[in-house]
Every structure is written in C-alpha cells, then in structure tokens.
Amino acid sequence: MITTETRVLKEMDHPNIARMFETFEDKKRVYIVSEICKGGELFDEIIRRGSFCERDAAMVIKQVLNCINYCHSNNVVHRDIKPENILLESNKAFDQIKMIDFGSSLFNDPNSKLKEKLGTPYYIAPEVLNANYGSKCDIWSIGVLTYILLCGYPPFNGDGDEGVMKAVKRGKYAFGKEEWGEVSSTAKDFIKSLLTYN
Secondary structure, eight states: OHHHHHHHHHHOOOTTBOOEEEEEEOSSOEEEEEOOOTTOBHHHHHHHHSSOOHHHHHHHHHHHHHHHHHHHHTTEEOOOOSGGGEEOOTTOOSSSOEEOOOTTOEEOOTTSOBOOOOSOTTTOOHHHHTTOBOTTHHHHHHHHHHHHHHHSSOSOOOSHHHHHHHHHHHTOOOOOHHHHTTSOHHHHHHHHHHSOOO
C-alpha cells in the first residue's frame, strides 16, 4: 500500500492534495515527507461542532469534488474518502482542505471494473461490497461525507462493521426531522444524487 501511495502521490499535483516532497526507506520503514497541515482532521472538527452549516459544508465538499474530479481525470480512484483523510489549515476556514491517505488508491482504467473489497464501512459504496465497481465508488463516499457534515452522524448504521455494511447494501437512509428540519431541499437533493447505486 505504501508503494502504491507514493507512486500515486508522485503523479498528483493539486491544491487539495497534501503534497509529497520526498520518501526515504530503511530496512523496516518507509518515511514520507509531506507538507504540514496544522488544523487537524475534519473528523475532529465534526466531533467539536456536531454538524456544519450548509455554507461551510458546501465549501468543504466543493474542494473534495474538485480534488476527486482531478484524481478521476488522471485515472486514480481514492477508495477511502472519509473525514479522517481530510486535513484542515490551522485557521479552520475550510478554504484549503487537503486530502491524504492514498494507500487504498490505485491507477485504474475507467473501462475496467474493480473487484477488491476495501474501504471504511460507513463510507464504502454498495458496489464495492458487491465486488463490481469503478471510480464512482468515491462519489458515494462523498455523499456519505456530505450527510455527516450536515447532521453529525452517518446515514447507514448497524451493530459493528457487519451491521453497517448490511445497511449500506440496503442503501436506505432518512432525513430525520430534528436534525434535517433546517437543511435546504437543495442540499438533500444533492445527497440523494450522490447516494445512488451505480
């Protein structure tokens, strides 16, 4: 995975991807020298806030979409988009997020299907669980991320990883009145457009 990550990062040059400057290797480890992002993980900011207003969520998601569009244009599938893999600048202005952890990513011919089941249960696309997917698995993950930003919890839940993955396969989620009452129909429609099979 480290070899894949370093190979992918050497090819990537985008303002929302944490830049890799150099790698060093000894008998036990590979060391990656990358740019510093002092604002911590988006995950921690979600925990701190509970949920994001639509404006801040839109700012984050726009950058994630730009970044993933760049990756897909270069035939790279990330396969592990989640708040832990998005870093913030120290001012927490959300105007310069950085995507990290390309260890699960790979170069992929857009005309071929992937079969390897991997990813984080809450964010994994049902097509990945069915071992028949392409780059659009990243789009599903962005839909899950958007949902979480706007309400503070994931759309698919269950007992342990197996329960979560069963819920993902069913693909049924709801917009509860309490958390979603003030969220616009445009934002909900956006999420629906991302959380679709195929």
